[in-house]
Amino acid sequence: MPGSELTRKQHTLGGTAGIVLLALALAYRFFPGWFHLQPPPEPVAAPSVVGQRAPTTWSAVQQGAPQTRSEPVEEAPPAEVGTSLADAIRMGPPAPTSKEVAALLKRARAAEEKGALLDPKNGAITLYRSALSQGDGNVEAEAGLERIGGALRDWALAAIDRGDENTAQRYLAAYAELPHADGELTAARARLKTLHEILPMLTRAAELMKTGNITEPADENALSIYRKAAELDPGNRLVDAGLAEIERGYLDHALNEAAQDNFENADRMLGLASAIRPGSQALLDTRARIEGIRRQRAETVLAQARSALDSGNADLAEELAKKAQSISADLGGLDDFNLRLRNARLYASLKPGQVLRDRFLDAAGSAPAIVVIPTGQFVMGSAADEPGHSDNEEPQRRVRIEVGFALGQSEVTVGQFREFVRASKYATDAERLGGAAVYEENTGRIVNRSGMSWQNDYRGERAGDDLPVVNVSWNDASAYLAWLSDRTGKKYRLPSEAEFEYALRAGSSTRYPWGDGDPDKVVGNVTGEGDRSPSKRSWSSAFPRYSDGYWGPAPAKTFAPSTYGLYDMEGNVSEWIEDCWHDNYVRAPRDSKAWVNPGCERRVVRGGSWGSDPDQVRSAFRLAAPAEARSARVGFRVARDL
Numbered sequence: 001m002p003g004s005e006l007t008r009k010q011h012t013l014g015g016t017a018g019i020v021l022l023a024l025a026l027a028y029r030f031f032p033g034w035f036h037l038q039p040p041p042e043p044v045a046a047p048s049v050v051g052q053r054a055p056t057t058w059s060a061v062q063q064g065a066p067q068t069r070s071e072p073v074e075e076a077p078p079a080e081v082g083t084s085l086a087d088a089i090r091m092g093p094p095a096p097t098s099k100e101v102a103a104l105l106k107r108a109r110a111a112e113e114k115g116a117l118l119d120p121k122n123g124a125i126t127l128y129r130s131a132l133s134q135g136d137g138n139v140e141a142e143a144g145l146e147r148i149g150g151a152l153r154d155w156a157l158a159a160i161d162r163g164d165e166n167t168a169q170r171y172l173a174a175y176a177e178l179p180h181a182d183g184e185l186t187a188a189r190a191r192l193k194t195l196h197e198i199l200p201m202l203t204r205a206a207e208l209m210k211t212g213n214i215t216e217p218a219d220e221n222a223l224s225i226y227r228k229a230a231e232l233d234p235g236n237r238l239v240d241a242g243l244a245e246i247e248r249g250y251l252d253h254a255l256n257e258a259a260q261d262n263f264e265n266a267d268r269m270l271g272l273a274s275a276i277r278p279g280s281q282a283l284l285d286t287r288a289r290i291e292g293i294r295r296q297r298a299e300t301v302l303a304q305a306r307s308a309l310d311s312g313n314a315d316l317a318e319e320l321a322k323k324a325q326s327i328s329a330d331l332g333g334l335d336d337f338n339l340r341l342r343n344a345r346l347y348a349s350l351k352p353g354q355v356l357r358d359r360f361l362d363a364a365g366s367a368p369a370i371v372v373i374p375t376g377q378f379v380m381g382s383a384a385d386e387p388g389h390s391d392n393e394e395p396q397r398r399v400r401i402e403v404g405f406a407l408g409q410s411e412v413t414v415g416q417f418r419e420f421v422r423a424s425k426y427a428t429d430a431e432r433l434g435g436a437a438v439y440e441e442n443t444g445r446i447v448n449r450s451g452m453s454w455q456n457d458y459r460g461e462r463a464g465d466d467l468p469v470v471n472v473s474w475n476d477a478s479a480y481l482a483w484l485s486d487r488t489g490k491k492y493r494l495p496s497e498a499e500f501e502y503a504l505r506a507g508s509s510t511r512y513p514w515g516d517g518d519p520d521k522v523v524g525n526v527t528g529e530g531d532r533s534p535s536k537r538s539w540s541s542a543f544p545r546y547s548d549g550y551w552g553p554a555p556a557k558t559f560a561p562s563t564y565g566l567y568d569m570e571g572n573v574s575e576w577i578e579d580c581w582h583d584n585y586v587r588a589p590r591d592s593k594a595w596v597n598p599g600c601e602r603r604v605v606r607g608g609s610w611g612s613d614p615d616q617v618r619s620a621f622r623l624a625a626p627a628e629a630r631s632a633r634v635g636f637r638v639a640r641d642l
Helices: 002-030 058-063 085-091 099-114 126-132 139-161 165-176 182-210 221-233 239-261 261-275 281-310 314-327 334-347 414-424 429-435 474-488 495-505
Strands: 371-372 377-378 397-401 405-408 435-440 445-452 574-580 603-604 620-624 639-641
Touching: 099 126, 099 139, 126 139, 139 182, 165 182, 182 221, 182 239, 221 239, 239 261, 239 281, 261 281, 281 314, 281 334, 314 334, 314 574, 314 603, 371 495, 377 495, 397 495, 405 495, 414 474, 429 435, 429 474, 495 574
Parallel strands: none
Antiparallel strands: 371 405, 377 397, 405 639, 435 445, 574 603, 603 620
């Protein structure tokens, strides 16, 4: 059939073409010379570089204009030799390579490997061109010239970088005669032109460096010339080397100043250096070194400040701490030290809220526990519209507690006062005057009764050692505190009126320490509607819906402490104060010291008691009593200077 005949012919032609193609492939594989082709060479090591490029150094710049040097040969990556079988079939058989051309190529390769490129007789360029002149299209010769052109371009740019104008011109002239990209040649020539413009500037700058005219005079110095050159050729290595040398002078000066603790001058030198080569690695490294010196020195000075503080010299410690801060403002540990220093000045190196118990110097035993009270300020007294207000509580004034002090954690107890009496053989005012005031159950009144003293409780019975001592006068309290000062070597005293109200308020500004209204929970031993005496008596004036479970004083520390860690400030027993009585606060001191007049007979009593009317529990409440007065509702607590 016609269709079958056509198909058979197509198969025959296809098979013949396949055989021919296979034969060509085998011939190309085993006899590449027939096609004027060579198989791809095995990978070989890159040719050696003739000579080494010397780094740009400032010493070279200082010699004047850069000198012309012979350029090292740098081999570009070898061009790919040969072509694919498909390309060979498409182009057809290449022209055969003659023995003469092969010899020229061999000599050219050898010259290229030795770096002999520009020799007009036996240089690689001349030999490759001779090979090309013997026959068009020699792939190896063309690749060699292209490779050499790329190397000459790179060498010209390297010569420009180091300021070797003559060498750069020679390489660019040769590069222009070889295969090249027009844009690359134009860019290289532009750089060479710029180099020609700045070389005299570099020479002048180097001369000024030699004579020490680095930044002076203002109109002609090395730094200004280098900066002008940098504007013409940003990134020029020689310009950067000159600027780096000037920068190095400032950096060395900065290091020298830091080594002598002149950190202010060191910072000034760093500032000048940073304007020359902003962000340079040398600048960053030097700044880091100086910061290390600074921190180490500051830590040493701070350690000296700690030693001074430990030895009790707060003034020297403060001076050294300020010096450490001036050296390194963000020095670690400085804030903690300043707090210690502040505490040393305000609290004798103690901490607010810290509980102390001073031991006796000459015998076993210790003083009552005291609590360090934080410094601060508050408004003392009460406003005219406060319920229960009295004229003696005004005018209100702001009082600053600028010096730390400590206050008894609780009222002085019977047991603590007994220790004093036994040791000193002291006779109290109650014992000398024949009695004291106690609560009479059958009448519900406080009455004077002979034979009563500090050893009796509010009913006149023997008092337990854990009860607050009562039936002691202001004179008795002062005698106890003088004895305590002698036994401990510390300054014990009664609290001032300002100190007591400040500690009682504990940061509050309300009618009572807990707020303006009636207490909604047990706050201390005060008169409550639910309190009952042993014979079931109740108070005629008391806090409604309140009961603390006591009629009469409670043992010390029965109720929860205040914010400042003090017990029974608002109740239990009222307390003697150091101040003389004044009818109001007109001309009262604005600090926390006691307001005392020589020879005064009446003293201040502060704080509510187990039998006080609610108005008398107010934070501002105060009353007067003779210094020899004794009562079953009045005791005292200690204060101590720090």
